[in-house]
Amino acid sequence: FPAATSETQERDVQIVQKYLENYYNLKSDGKQVEKQRNRNPVVEKLKQMQKFFGLKVTGKPDAETLQVMEKPRCGVPDVAQFV
Amino acid sequence: LTQGNPRWERTNLTYRIENYTPDMARADVDHAIEKAFQLWSNASPLTFTRVFEGQADIMISFVRGDHRDNSPFDGPGGMLAHAFQPGPGLGGDAHFDEDEMWTNNFRNYNLYRVAAHELGHSLGLSHSTDIGALMYPSYIFSGDVQLSQDDIDGIQAIYGPSQNPTQPTGPQTPQACDSKLTFDAITTIRGEIMFLKDRFYMRTNSFYPEVELNFISIFWPQLPNGLQAAYEVADRDEVRFFKGNKYWAVRGQNVLHGYPKDIYRSFGFPRNVKNIDAAVSAEDTGKTYFFVANKCWRYDEYKRSMDAGYPKMIAEEFPGIGNKVDAVFQKDGFFYFFRGTRQYKLDPRTKRILTLLKANSWFNC
Numbered sequence A: 001f002p003a004a005t006s007e008t009q010e011r012d013v014q015i016v017q018k019y020l021e022n023y024y025n026l027k028s029d030g031k032q033v034e035k036q037r038n039r040n041p042v043v044e045k046l047k048q049m050q051k052f053f054g055l056k057v058t059g060k061p062d063a064e065t066l067q068v069m070e071k072p073r074c075g076v077p078d079v080a081q082f083v
Numbered sequence B: 001l002t003q004g005n006p007r008w009e010r011t012n013l014t015y016r017i018e019n020y021t022p023d024m025a026r027a028d029v030d031h032a033i034e035k036a037f038q039l040w041s042n043a044s045p046l047t048f049t050r051v052f053e054g055q056a057d058i059m060i061s062f063v064r065g066d067h068r069d070n071s072p073f074d075g076p077g078g079m080l081a082h083a084f085q086p087g088p089g090l091g092g093d094a095h096f097d098e099d100e101m102w103t104n105n106f107r108n109y110n111l112y113r114v115a116a117h118e119l120g121h122s123l124g125l126s127h128s129t130d131i132g133a134l135m136y137p138s139y140i141f142s143g144d145v146q147l148s149q150d151d152i153d154g155i156q157a158i159y160g161p162s163q164n165p166t167q168p169t170g171p172q173t174p175q176a177c178d179s180k181l182t183f184d185a186i187t188t189i190r191g192e193i194m195f196l197k198d199r200f201y202m203r204t205n206s207f208y209p210e211v212e213l214n215f216i217s218i219f220w221p222q223l224p225n226g227l228q229a230a231y232e233v234a235d236r237d238e239v240r241f242f243k244g245n246k247y248w249a250v251r252g253q254n255v256l257h258g259y260p261k262d263i264y265r266s267f268g269f270p271r272n273v274k275n276i277d278a279a280v281s282a283e284d285t286g287k288t289y290f291f292v293a294n295k296c297w298r299y300d301e302y303k304r305s306m307d308a309g310y311p312k313m314i315a316e317e318f319p320g321i322g323n324k325v326d327a328v329f330q331k332d333g334f335f336y337f338f339r340g341t342r343q344y345k346l347d348p349r350t351k352r353i354l355t356l357l358k359a360n361s362w363f364n365c
Helices: A006-023 A041-052 A063-069 B026-042 B111-122 B149-159 B263-267
Strands: B012-017 B047-050 B058-063 B079-083 B094-097 B185-189 B192-197 B200-205 B208-215 B229-233 B238-243 B246-251 B278-282 B287-292 B295-300 B327-331 B334-339 B342-347 B352-358
Touching (some): A006 A063, B012 B026, B026 B047, B026 B111, B058 B111, B079 B111, B094 B111, B111 B149, B192 B327, B246 B263, B278 B334
Parallel strands (some): B012 B047, B012 B058, B058 B094, B229 B278, B278 B327
Antiparallel strands (some): B192 B200, B200 B208, B238 B246, B287 B295, B327 B334, B334 B342
16 A cells, blocks of 8 residues: 555544544543543544444554544444433 | 433324425435334334424434534535434434435435434434444445344334234344354455355455455445355456346446346256356366256356256266355365355365365354
């Protein structure tokens, strides 16, 4: 695959962030209440999403994961309540 | 099921269509919504009555962007719709993003398909990890809209069984590592192997260990469900799919023009052959073997005619693999025959069976 340029990477970060905020309850203000100080909420939520969709659980936004994130879908979150 | 198990306490619910999308005729919108409710009432004790004014349990509307429910839509693509879990006021309501194009056919996005999903939320269901379920989060339109067994189990867990004398059942999504997994057809395609079962394909590739499972219609929406045989003619970059006495040819994701054709005119099968069980083409010889019940035919792809002396009994031509074949493909010069949960690796040159494997041995279970 062509080397990912910084714009591509930046774009991918946006896609991942938005998707996890919308559907996996990632706090957008970065003030994710963490039980353990050193856990990265994005990685945790990304693993949760990969597990839900039967993808390889890596915690990294690989091509298959991004492909799923770019598919049109229902706006209701996969894990949180929608009330 | 949704956290907290929200449900309607009554089973006779009302709905109201508050406004219409300009993308479709009003009657088509009415029909799509009505059919979507019918799917869920057929599988549960719920009934749905349409009202035309005032507050209904389930209010349906087409809106765009921020529509003041704290969950703004995002323009074309992305979020297509959402619906709220059972409850008063906004509870149960379903919103469809007017920035999408709504259709009553294959083109994006089929309103009936999306409404069937959203009403599942209105009744208390959350998303399913089963790609064959209506409640799967991503939009997939496979041509028909039906509750899978997973959807039926979900709605009946909340509201109990249907009052229909015969309980509805739905299709189950194959599980790659189910030891009882069998296949309808298997073919190579451009160096990969594609396993076909019901409405689904499964495929593996070396750089991604997870088995990819999705609807066949993702690639070839024109193909019917329940294919029975498939094989690749590699030097023509063509894959042929068989069902009944018809077959389709594809090149990549394109179904070739003029298909389906019938197997009698194209291959010379006698009229008493009603369908093909399995087929494989030996790349090195251009000979294609067709398996029908306990017999096999051999077709010459270059001469485009059946070889003389066929059909033969499978047990005579390929001793040891039994007298019926579900699926077969060729890889690296070997034939892999599938019958139920068994798989036979065979050297076509010596006609000797080299290994006996489980049908799903290709899936790294």
